[in-house]
Amino acid sequence: xTDSMHRCRVITFWTVExxxxxxxxxxxxxxxxxxxxxxxxxxxxxPDQVMFEGLVSADVLAALTADPLVTLLxxxxxxx
Amino acid sequence: MTGRGRARSTARRRAGGGxxxxxxxxxxxxxxxNGDFSAWTNDNPDGWTLTGETGAGQQVTQCAPDGSAGTxxxxxxxxxxxxPQIAQNLLAAGTWYELGIDVxxxxxxxxxxxxxxxxxxxxxxxxxxLGRVAANGSLALTTNGAAAHDFVIDRVSLRPVTLNxxxxxxxxxxxxxxxxxxxxxxxxxxIELRYRVQDDQxxxxxxxxxxxxxxxQVNSVNAGAATNRISVTNVGTPDAIRVVxxxxxxTAFTGVSDVYTQRGAPxxxxxxxxxxxxxxxxxxxxxxxxxSSGG
Numbered sequence: 232x233t234d235s236m237h238r239c240r241v242i243t244f245w246t247v248e249x250x251x252x253x254x255x256x257x258x259x260x261x262x263x264x265x266x267x268x269x270x271x272x273x274x275x276x277x278p279d280q281v282m283f284e285g286l287v288s289a290d291v292l293a294a295l296t297a298d299p300l301v302t303l304l305x306x307x308x309x310x311x
Numbered sequence: 312m313t314g315r316g317r318a319r320s321t322a323r324r325r326a327g328g329g330x331x332x333x334x335x336x337x338x339x340x341x342x343x344x345n346g347d348f349s350a351w352t353n354d355n356p357d358g359w360t361l362t363g364e365t366g367a368g369q370q371v372t373q374c375a376p377d378g379s380a381g382t383x384x385x386x387x388x389x390x391x392x393x394x395p396q397i398a399q400n401l402l403a404a405g406t407w408y409e410l411g412i413d414v415x416x417x418x419x420x421x422x423x424x425x426x427x428x429x430x431x432x433x434x435x436x437x438x439x440x441l442g443r444v445a446a447n448g449s450l451a452l453t454t455n456g457a458a459a460h461d462f463v464i465d466r467v468s469l470r471p472v473t474l475n476x477x478x479x480x481x482x483x484x485x486x487x488x489x490x491x492x493x494x495x496x497x498x499x500x501x502i503e504l505r506y507r508v509q510d511d512q513x514x515x516x517x518x519x520x521x522x523x524x525x526x527x528q529v530n531s532v533n534a535g536a537a538t539n540r541i542s543v544t545n546v547g548t549p550d551a552i553r554v555v556x557x558x559x560x561x562t563a564f565t566g567v568s569d570v571y572t573q574r575g576a577p578x579x580x581x582x583x584x585x586x587x588x589x590x591x592x593x594x595x596x597x598x599x600x601x602x603s604s605g606g
Contacts, residue, residue, distance in 0.1 A: 250427045261545065263574060265542075266541070269579050
């Protein structure tokens with residue numbers, strides 16, 4: 232794992248984890264994830280798509296790149 | 312400024328700028344009978360309704376906490392989708408509960424139970440969950456799915472929780488909850504800073520949640536359904552969580568010794584934008600210290 236962190240955006244989908252609507256990518260990959268789409272609560276239903284922004288490690292970025300369930304939109308690399 | 316104007320101004324500052332240090336959240340008596348699995352009759356745990364047994368390959372049987380021959384724990388074994396289940400009719404609609412489960416040995420499978428929604432556990436250790444039950448019903452523990460299951464439960468606890476009062480705070484501004492963490496947090500331990508609270512089914516929450524590490528979540532909650540908006544894994548061992556709100560914009564932080572670190576990117580979501588209620592909710596072991604909400 233490298234020191235650098237990578238900012239990215241992903242198109243993922245809503246899933247339900249222990250009663251919580253979670254973005255699938257955020258539920259499965261460690262990092263800092265934030266909802267970019269801003270959908271109102273009443274419009275959210277799994278498995279509708281959603282866009283999240285992430286700050287993730289190089290290893291996680293590689294895994295996201297290879298994940299067929301995630302559409303990855305790299306935007307920039309930051310320092311550690 | 313007129314006298315009436317001064318009074319309004321003072322009241323506004325008090326409502327939005329106070330620091331709450333008195334917390335009254337309390338736990339009721341234990342509701343589970345034979346939750347320590349000390350009493351058995353014909354290899355069935357007393358007090359529990361047992362279903363789904365078909366034989367030695369699919370059963371709940373008495374054992375020692377480590378899964379060896381002995382007493383004081385319940386071993387779940389199954390390889391079929393018709394799962395062995397133990398249940399007690401304990402749940403009352405509209406009640407908040409804290410659930411505790413000790414999985415004292417784990418070989419394989421999934422343990423399923425439910426409060427607000429299904430909870431799945433796949434490892435040994437102490438688990439906890441806090442949730443509001445929507446309907447009267449049973450607390451059930453069962454295997455989940457048709458894979459091979461083999462695990463041991465040593466303790467089940469369910470206690471009703473009376474939440475802290477909701478205090479007037481600010482819709483826009485800085486909301487902060489300071490606390491001390493439990494020394495040995497179980498999986499699922501959590502402390503919540505609830506803000507823009509309408510009631511216990513509609514609010515915003517910044518929660519520090521124990522998985523393998525301490526993780527931060529910011530969730531919007533509508534009609535009891537929670538949606539994650541910010542999720543940050545492994546935030547260290549903070550002693551505070553903070554959210555700064557401005558209209559639909561929410562920026563989350565964790566704090567250590569009054570130094571705050573932004574977590575995740577701000578989110579822009581319209582939900583209960585004008586509400587001002589704040590409160591704290593937590594599982595056993597946290598010590599809340601101060602809650603503030605002000606512009």
